[in-house]
Amino acid sequence: MQLSHGETVLSTHSGAGDDGRHADEIGHEQKYVSMLYDRLDDLRRQAARRLATALRNTGGTRQEQSQRDSNVGMYAEQVDRYGAVENGLCFGRLDFHDGEPLYIGRLGIFDDSHDYEPLLLDWRAPAARPFYLATAAAPEGVRRRRHIRSRLRTVTGLDDEVLDLDAPRSSRHEELTGEAVLLAALNASRTGRMGDIVETIQAEQDRVIRSDLAGVLVVQGGPGTGKTAVALHRAAYLLYTYREQLAGRGVLIVGPNPTFLHYISQVLPALAETGVLLRTVGDLFPGVGADRTEPDEVAEIKGRVAMAEVLAAAVRDRQVVPDEPLEIVFDQERYLLDPATCAAARDRVRRTGKVHNLARPLFEVEIAHALAELVADRIGIDPYADDPLGGDDAPGDPQILAEADLAEIRRELHADPEVRAVLDRLWPVLSPQRLLTDLFGSAERLATAAPQLTDAERGLLLRGPDWTGWTEADVPLLDEAAELLGEDERAIQARQERERRQRIEYAEGALEIARGSQSIDLEDAPEDEAEILTATDLIDADRLADRQEYGDGLSTAQRAAADRRWAFGHIIVDEAQELSPMAWRLLMRRIPSRSMTLVGDVAQTGSPAGTAAWDTALEPYVGGRWRLAQLTVSYRTPAEIMALAAKVLAEIDPTLEPPRSVRETGEQPRDETVRPAALAGRLVELVRDEATRLDDGRLGVLVPAGRVHELARAVADAVADASTGNAADLASPVVVLTVRQAKGLEFDSVLVVDPDRIVAESPRGHRDLYVALTRATQRLTVLRATPEPVSGR
Numbered sequence: 001m002q003l004s005h006g007e008t009v010l011s012t013h014s015g016a017g018d019d020g021r022h023a024d025e026i027g028h029e030q031k032y033v034s035m036l037y038d039r040l041d042d043l044r045r046q047a048a049r050r051l052a053t054a055l056r057n058t059g060g061t062r063q064e065q066s067q068r069d070s071n072v073g074m075y076a077e078q079v080d081r082y083g084a085v086e087n088g089l090c091f092g093r094l095d096f097h098d099g100e101p102l103y104i105g106r107l108g109i110f111d112d113s114h115d116y117e118p119l120l121l122d123w124r125a126p127a128a129r130p131f132y133l134a135t136a137a138a139p140e141g142v143r144r145r146r147h148i149r150s151r152l153r154t155v156t157g158l159d160d161e162v163l164d165l166d167a168p169r170s171s172r173h174e175e176l177t178g179e180a181v182l183l184a185a186l187n188a189s190r191t192g193r194m195g196d197i198v199e200t201i202q203a204e205q206d207r208v209i210r211s212d213l214a215g216v217l218v219v220q221g222g223p224g225t226g227k228t229a230v231a232l233h234r235a236a237y238l239l240y241t242y243r244e245q246l247a248g249r250g251v252l253i254v255g256p257n258p259t260f261l262h263y264i265s266q267v268l269p270a271l272a273e274t275g276v277l278l279r280t281v282g283d284l285f286p287g288v289g290a291d292r293t294e295p296d297e298v299a300e301i302k303g304r305v306a307m308a309e310v311l312a313a314a315v316r317d318r319q320v321v322p323d324e325p326l327e328i329v330f331d332q333e334r335y336l337l338d339p340a341t342c343a344a345a346r347d348r349v350r351r352t353g354k355v356h357n358l359a360r361p362l363f364e365v366e367i368a369h370a371l372a373e374l375v376a377d378r379i380g381i382d383p384y385a386d387d388p389l390g391g392d393d394a395p396g397d398p399q400i401l402a403e404a405d406l407a408e409i410r411r412e413l414h415a416d417p418e419v420r421a422v423l424d425r426l427w428p429v430l431s432p433q434r435l436l437t438d439l440f441g442s443a444e445r446l447a448t449a450a451p452q453l454t455d456a457e458r459g460l461l462l463r464g465p466d467w468t469g470w471t472e473a474d475v476p477l478l479d480e481a482a483e484l485l486g487e488d489e490r491a492i493q494a495r496q497e498r499e500r501r502q503r504i505e506y507a508e509g510a511l512e513i514a515r516g517s518q519s520i521d522l523e524d525a526p527e528d529e530a531e532i533l534t535a536t537d538l539i540d541a542d543r544l545a546d547r548q549e550y551g552d553g554l555s556t557a558q559r560a561a562a563d564r565r566w567a568f569g570h571i572i573v574d575e576a577q578e579l580s581p582m583a584w585r586l587l588m589r590r591i592p593s594r595s596m597t598l599v600g601d602v603a604q605t606g607s608p609a610g611t612a613a614w615d616t617a618l619e620p621y622v623g624g625r626w627r628l629a630q631l632t633v634s635y636r637t638p639a640e641i642m643a644l645a646a647k648v649l650a651e652i653d654p655t656l657e658p659p660r661s662v663r664e665t666g667e668q669p670r671d672e673t674v675r676p677a678a679l680a681g682r683l684v685e686l687v688r689d690e691a692t693r694l695d696d697g698r699l700g701v702l703v704p705a706g707r708v709h710e711l712a713r714a715v716a717d718a719v720a721d722a723s724t725g726n727a728a729d730l731a732s733p734v735v736v737l738t739v740r741q742a743k744g745l746e747f748d749s750v751l752v753v754d755p756d757r758i759v760a761e762s763p764r765g766h767r768d769l770y771v772a773l774t775r776a777t778q779r780l781t782v783l784r785a786t787p788e789p790v791s792g793r
């Protein structure tokens with residue numbers, strides 16, 4: 001392994017075979033690290049004990065219950081947090097020219113017997129920053145940066161960098177920190193799950209991670225520059241730095257697909273942050289699972305911003321004025337409600353500016369009023385007469401009496417089933433689902449609501465009568481419709497019930513944690529403590545859930561997930577270039593403060609509805625008020641592979657610069673061409689061959705979408721444990737995916753099959769190929785079925 005660039009540090013490695021001095025140093029660090037683990041154990045026991053006590057406390061006033069509930073949440077979270085940092089608790093040490101050394105780790109531990117001196121600094125604390133930023137040229141007072149390697153609780157090695165321009169240099173790399181540890185991490189076999197990079201965050205990444213909370217930050221970077229890693233560490237950093245501000249509102253991370261979310265799902269828990277909500281856009285309409293797929297061209301139309309107008313028109317279209325007078329039988333008499341009356345009622349209600357469902361009661365009043373006048377006419381009540389009932393002896397004010405009669409008639413009309421049926425026809429209460437189902441199920445409705453689309457486009461939107469379910473592109477439309485319609489009571493009640501169920505789940509989780517702590521701690525807990533811990537059995541999840549209702553939002557993520565109108569404290573979008581204009585609208589509604597981090601690469605846009613320029617996507621929401629950070633170094637893709645990918649990038653846009661690879665492998669990508677009929681056979685041979693070289697790593701086979709079933713079957717027949725599809729198990733040694741499914745993922749070795757077809761399959765085909773070619777950390781093989789070169793189109 002060679003480095004692509006130079007560096008100004010001295011790197012010494014200690015481990016097996018090291019001299020006595022290193023052994024002493026390892027022994028010294030081991031002592032310190034063991035002391036930290038003892039403290040961690042104390043903290044964990046203390047939190048478990050407090051959780052048990054809080055759980056045992058029942059009764060009291062609502063306010064007391066609420067206080068206890070927040071304690072339950074807080075201690076449960078602490079138990080979680082202390083458990084999460086078990087691996088690699090302390091990974092760094094800074095020695096300064098003056099003063100005491102600082103140890104850096106996954107969380108802060110303080111010495112309560114010595115004025116709360118830090119024993120271990122949280123990596124996110126400002127004082128820990130030189131660990132990531134100090135260089136020989138700008139050492140920030142640091143003399144030596146030490147990476148402490150460990151397995152479980154044992155220190156296994158040390159990597160030191162002396163930040164001294166005059167020190168002997170072991171490499172030429174100018175910009176890397178913790179080079180040896182970094183390269184070890186980059187060369188390690190992939191596991192199918194993303195790991196954290198907290199030990200080796202690089203300076204340009206650190207600046208993004210610690211950028212201010214406010215405003216929109218766009219992080220643009222080529223493949224493998226660590227955008228996803230940075231996005232996740234930024235979430236952890238923001239929660240640490242702005243905990244007060246974010247705890248109640250929560251942080252949402254949006255990713256491109258469920259496989260990707262699964263791939264990254266371990267990172268934040270390993271950083272002891274569990275409260276972040278990970279979702280795809282398709283998950284963001286509570287109660288709807290977007291599990292159907294549809295052709296790209298349909299998704300593209302649904303993603304257009306014009307769909308907002310289409311939906312608004314579709315709602316207006318449901319506020320009906322009949323062509324003919326409507327006959328209503330009330331109290332055995334026939335009445336005719338004429339179109340002009342309906343139109344006047346509709347216009348008056350529209351003018352109030354209320355959204356459709358919330359305006360329906362106003363429309364009811366208008367129509368009941370009009371009908372009541374017809375009824376009054378017939379039975380001879382004259383609201384304007386002095387004595388509407390005509391009797392000389394009628395007591396009281398005749399006008400008041402007339403109004404009372406009219407009000408009574410209106411009430412009866414209101415309750416009358418026939419009148420209600422008319423109201424439902426003229427101004428139906430609609431759910432977003434109903435509006436969309438009716439719209440996409442009717443050519444006439446589409447023609448009325450979407451004159452700006454062509455016949456062919458409307459034809460693409462039209463669904464057959466037995467269509468059920470929703471696609472990802474439907475979700476922003478449902479959300480838009482919900483805004484236009486307003487929520488009716490039933491939806492609110494259903495949501496409250498869902499929230500209650502989630503509180504029960506949360507409470508069950510808290511009880512599990514308490515019981516788990518009980519079994520860990522009982523061995524060495526004094527007897528009375530064991531008493532306290534077993535008290536958790538007395539509380540059931542249902543009761544705890546009821547108490548949570550008045551709690552302070554410790555299940556923020558769950559509450560946010562169930563509430564369409566939740567306003568988050570911060571939103572991070574990964575692969576943000578894939579969002580359609582309608583998806584942007586949805587997300588912006590979830591973040592009125594516009595505190596967002598958007599990471600992506602406009603050169604990798606695969607979705608036809610996605611964006612090719614950040615300013616176009618953001619203009620409608622923040623104008624030009626967003627800041628851009630660029631990541632320029634690729635940690636994933638070795639230089640040899642990047643050189644090949646760069647040719648495809650030039651096809652996409654010759655002005656775009658590929659990222660600089662941080663390393664070379666010395667192995668050129670393989671390129672093979674076979675006759676089309678021989679492709680599947682040769683693929684199987686290559687997969688078998690690669691599988692033997694994999695060691696413990698993973699092979700990704702990336703194929704054209706149009707051939708995925710056929711080629712996945714061929715691979716599955718040839719090797720055991722191959723996985724494929726939207727729910728592919730990335731831990732399998734061999735995974736067969738389309739490029740879309742492989743977005744954001746990486747493998748030790750990658751086989752790109754039939755690149756020409758990948759390019760031909762979509763208008764963004766070159767971008768797809770660029771993504772495919774940049775997924776490998778070690779080896780790349782391109783298998784073609786045509787004689788054309790990869791970049792030759």
Ligand SMILES: Nc1ncnc2c1ncn2[C@@H]1O[C@H](COP(=O)(O)OP(=O)(O)OP(=O)(O)O)[C@@H](O)[C@H]1O
Nearest residue numbers: 197200201202223224225226227228229635636744
């Ligand atoms: N500072 C770092 N230390 C160790 N590993 C790193 C570092 N930065 C990035 N990596 C690793 O490089 C790989 C690529 O990172 P990541 O997936 O975040 O890149 P990306 O920019 O999101 O790529 P893509 O655009 O292809 O989705 C990952 O394995 C990640 O862990």
